[in-house]
Amino acid sequence: MAYVAVKGGEKAIDAAHAWLAVERRGDPALPALDLAQIEAQLGRAVDRVMAEGALYDRRLAALAIRQAQGDLVEAAFLLRAFRTTLPRFLASLPLETSAMAIRRRVSAVFKDLPGGQMLGPTTDYTHRLLDFALADPAAALPPAPPEAVPDAARMPRVHDMLGQDGLIEGDGPPTGDEPADLTRQPVSFPASRDLRLQALARGDEGFLLAMGYSTQRGYGGTHPFAGEIRLGEVAVEIAPPELGFAIDIGEITVTECQMVNQFKGSKTVPAQFTRGYGLVFGHNERKAMAMALVDRALRAEELGEEVTAPAQNAEFVLYHCDNVEATGFVEHLKLPHYVDFQSELEAIRRLRATAAAASAEEVVA
Amino acid sequence: MPEPSPASSASANSGPADPALTPEQAARRHWMAVLARADAASLRAALDAHAGVPAWTRLRGPESGMTMLRARQGGGGSPFNLGEAAICRCTIRLATGRLGHAYVLGRDGAHAELAAVFDALLQEADHAAPLQAAVIAPLAAAQAAQRAATARRAAATRVEFFTMASMRT
Structure with missing residues (x-):
């Protein structure tokens, strides 16, 4: 694989990361998101990150979601990376x-x-109409759902x-x-x-x-x-x-x-x-x-x-x-392929030159 | 610090759940499940409220790790690896020499350590009865109440079908 060892860019990377941190935090006039809030109110996102991150830990998934600015695939990646730092004590018995x-x-x-x-608690019978009442953070708490006697x-x-x-x-x-x-x-x-x-x-x-x-x-x-x-x-x-x-x-x-x-x-x-x-x-x-x-x-x-x-x-x-x-393989295309590309460029130039020479010969003949 | 029987890597635990536990093991299994479902703050408060707790030393942990969660193919067949869960474990020894173990879901070391302390205390004759009454029974009742409340909510969403009378006779 012809990846070039590229040096330099450290200052640019530091600046990019500093900006990212500010972007992640968002408007400082707004309160920071609490992990408990993410766990409680974005629970389905937490569930997806745990599943694809292959690690069950709600709090860690909430942290990953916050760190990834809500990019759930990136959050799953963060969880996968974290799990490599943990020892596996043992396997569980099969869940029943x-x-x-x-x-x-x-x-x-x-x-x-x-x-x-x-x-x-299903969304199956909702009408998928935006509920503007939810836009008001001071909205009253929803009433307690009804209860019934469970079937034993x-x-x-x-x-x-x-x-x-x-x-x-x-x-x-x-x-x-x-x-x-x-x-x-x-x-x-x-x-x-x-x-x-x-x-x-x-x-x-x-x-x-x-x-x-x-x-x-x-x-x-x-x-x-x-x-x-x-x-x-x-x-x-x-x-x-x-x-x-x-x-x-x-x-x-x-x-x-x-x-x-x-x-x-x-x-x-x-x-x-x-x-x-x-x-x-x-x-x-x-x-x-x-x-x-x-x-x-x-x-x-x-x-x-x-x-x-x-x-x-x-x-x-x-x-x-x-x-x-x-993601790794698709996004690796962002990494420097300068030498790869240079050699492809040379090859194309050569092919074009050969083709041009051949057609010139035809014209002469 | 000594590391008693480090349970490293995925060992074969796919055997039957409990091959006839002794009464002591069954009681211990119960309180360990209750302690695992409690949180560090309530265990701390319960320990502070209990008189005469001997000093303890940590033999292992509290340390974070994982368990590979297994499930069954089709729900009831051979096991497969579903994914891991973060867990925390701790082993302590009371000044009396009694060992206490704890494994809890999550990464809260204080939770695991306090659960291990209670595990040891509950094996001590002097402490068992008062702790059962003051700590385990109320925690178990609260957890059962929570489960029952969830079951009642679920029951309210049970569909009652009406049979439509057919025009044909």
Whole structure:
């Protein structure tokens, strides 16, 4: 790679950074944003940064958002960089989303599923009209939302309801294998589903949205139904060796999507519904649903479907879904390529000179 | 400072959650979960209000690190790595010789250290009952009340479908 070692520019860089700091702070007559305010009032931005930064810590994500001036991809990058400074003590036990403290749970396939449809704090039924009342910082606090008596019954998953008859595929027996970890080993192919899910969970929301959308529009169609979407809190459990038993160290918010997809069956498997799975940090249905669509599309080969579309191509999806990597490679074009460019310029001049000489000879002849 | 059994790197923790805990372990698991969900300020206030706390020394930390959060493929299948979470841990020893451990989500070292102190104190016969009554039970009740309030709000958003009478009979 022909990058030139460039010296100089330190003073210019210092001046640029000093200006950036002033730009970031904004009008000094205004109060500085408090991290607690970002956490509380820009919670969905915090969620996205934690998911794509692949590090769950609301306060750190809020700091990253403030530092990046609200540039969420840059904020995710800051979080990724920070995580490299932290030791990993141990892995958690698998989160049990079936034991989630559910705030929202909807299904587009069963109206009357046990436990019911709970809308939770959703924007789904809003009219997307700007609410100018929110422009007044002194606006009165919203009234407390109504409450009702919760149903004590546990909420079964949609595939638990159809699973007994084999109409929908199960989760398969746990393998007991150590899951792949792309933070420790580079991604390689064929990529197992655990590796793919890890990559998708930290993948760029916009990229996954476009990929999921492409499957709906016919590029690797999977005939999806939103089997179930859940939002809520799950306990994090770890089993530190010094204790010898598992402990619960607090809870995190996650959004889970079970996509249910048509499957015509194959030589070995009768017709049944298959599933795509999405799970992301925080409250982010768009990402969870897109992830589930792409997860299912990437199972094409395993299910004996023809791989024709980008969303079914694991190399295409996994190599391009990471916005930190993508940003790095796209934005590296800003770095000095003076020598590269100089040699290209020489080459073009040479080609043109050769072509000019050749046509001159033709004219003479 | 000695570093008791440093749990370095991702160890295989994908086994079953709790293989039949002893009553002591179950009690400890409960108070550790309650302490992990509390905050440093309320633990500090609770410790200050408790008489006869022996001196303690830090054996490890408080130190910040991460846990790799695992989830299950499809929600119930084999594990995959979802992403990491910042955690903080601390191990202390009371002057009595009793060890206390704590792991908490987040990066608040004071939270982890105070939780470790309470973990040690709650294993001491003299302190266990009064601390259970004055600290763990009220914190657990407040946390349960918070969960219940959230569940009531969620329940108010449950959709009650009306069945439209069909014209056909």
